[in-house]
Amino acid sequence: MPLKRIYILLFILGTLIGQAQDVDLSPLSKISVLTAGSGSELYSSFGHSAIHVEDPSMDIDAIYNYGTFDFTTPNFYTKFARGKLNYTLSRQRYPYFLMGYEQEKRWVKQQVLDLSLDQRQALFEFLETNYLPGNRDYKYDFFYNNCATKIWDVLKDVYGDKLQLDENYLDELYTHRQLIHQNVPKNSWSGFGIDLALGSVIDDMATPKEHMFLPEYVMKQLGSAQLGTKRITAETEVVLDFDSLNSRPPFFLSPAFWLSIVLILIVLMTFLDVKYNTRRRWLDFLLFFVTGTIGCVIIFLWFFTDHTATAGNFNILWAFPANLVIAFVTARKRGPTWVAKYALFLLALILITLLLWLFGVQVFSPLLLLVGLALAIRYFFLFWSYQSPKIQ
Numbered sequence: 001m002p003l004k005r006i007y008i009l010l011f012i013l014g015t016l017i018g019q020a021q022d023v024d025l026s027p028l029s030k031i032s033v034l035t036a037g038s039g040s041e042l043y044s045s046f047g048h049s050a051i052h053v054e055d056p057s058m059d060i061d062a063i064y065n066y067g068t069f070d071f072t073t074p075n076f077y078t079k080f081a082r083g084k085l086n087y088t089l090s091r092q093r094y095p096y097f098l099m100g101y102e103q104e105k106r107w108v109k110q111q112v113l114d115l116s117l118d119q120r121q122a123l124f125e126f127l128e129t130n131y132l133p134g135n136r137d138y139k140y141d142f143f144y145n146n147c148a149t150k151i152w153d154v155l156k157d158v159y160g161d162k163l164q165l166d167e168n169y170l171d172e173l174y175t176h177r178q179l180i181h182q183n184v185p186k187n188s189w190s191g192f193g194i195d196l197a198l199g200s201v202i203d204d205m206a207t208p209k210e211h212m213f214l215p216e217y218v219m220k221q222l223g224s225a226q227l228g229t230k231r232i233t234a235e236t237e238v239v240l241d242f243d244s245l246n247s248r249p250p251f252f253l254s255p256a257f258w259l260s261i262v263l264i265l266i267v268l269m270t271f272l273d274v275k276y277n278t279r280r281r282w283l284d285f286l287l288f289f290v291t292g293t294i295g296c297v298i299i300f301l302w303f304f305t306d307h308t309a310t311a312g313n314f315n316i317l318w319a320f321p322a323n324l325v326i327a328f329v330t331a332r333k334r335g336p337t338w339v340a341k342y343a344l345f346l347l348a349l350i351l352i353t354l355l356l357w358l359f360g361v362q363v364f365s366p367l368l369l370l371v372g373l374a375l376a377i378r379y380f381f382l383f384w385s386y387q388s389p390k391i392q
Contacts, residue, residue: 006050010220023058025058027052030120032111033219035049037106047216048067049149051127061093064090066088070088083304086138087146087147089130109238111233111236111237114227114232123158144211144308151212164227169208173208174205174211177195177206180198182195192255195368196298197313198313199311200314201312273385284330287375314361318375343374343380343382350376
């Protein structure tokens, strides 16, 4: 049986077995926060957080996990793309939860919360109420409402002003984009795609609390946060001890390698076009079609979705949406002369993109230098070729 099916069966079994009744926790109970390291897939690159409730005298050993979603949701991919997908609180037995991380060789650490019995009972009842079918779904947001931010929000809902955030738990603050790249390398296809899709809004400095959209920062905060007059956690225990995964791809598989190849090919083909008074119309069509398509995707993510992180995306300048239409004009053997002026306009947009980068309006992927250079070379040629009667 495929491993994924085994996981699904174990998850269902764990959920059924792990269902807790309306019970009072015993003095032997304890509640902890679990933090898992990053995985090899993009969805697991940022790690994970969950709450563990155990009480051996009541046969409770449950994981409350705010990071699950249902693939069978109607119009799943449409809702996912538009930022309208609900995530849900799931519950399963602890051994089955841990099994997945052991198979993936991801480290797991535990922070036992220093709570009185009444405080444990209040948190347990909150989680059980939150797990009711009418309460368990929530509107997911990558930065502000995910499996990690839910940990602090739940604790704050239960303990109110008694729980105090330590504003000085970090030696250095980072922007949201910098925090992403602590887990996803810039020179990876995932990192490159994230920098293309997310806008200037993620280049603001994250507050100490906003750092906690990443599980590791939740773990750091819990190590110093106060509940009343004492710290909410005493120490961090290692549950599974694995080295952090190396998420950097081999260079020959990285976007830097392949974009460099594309740049070299464009330079070579443009040189041959100039030398032999030709114009590779298929190349111009491809460049305009790809950049125009990227621009249309940026417009969709910016204006037609609920994603908060895709607003203000100035990648739309070099990936100009109108290029999608102009691609068919450049595919013609001899197009209108205004295409030369349009090429100059695109060169100006590339320059503006660089200026926005220099002045810190938006931080773009360093890989964009390769893309911008390739486009600029071809746009210069296009400007020249549309004014030369010899070019066919």
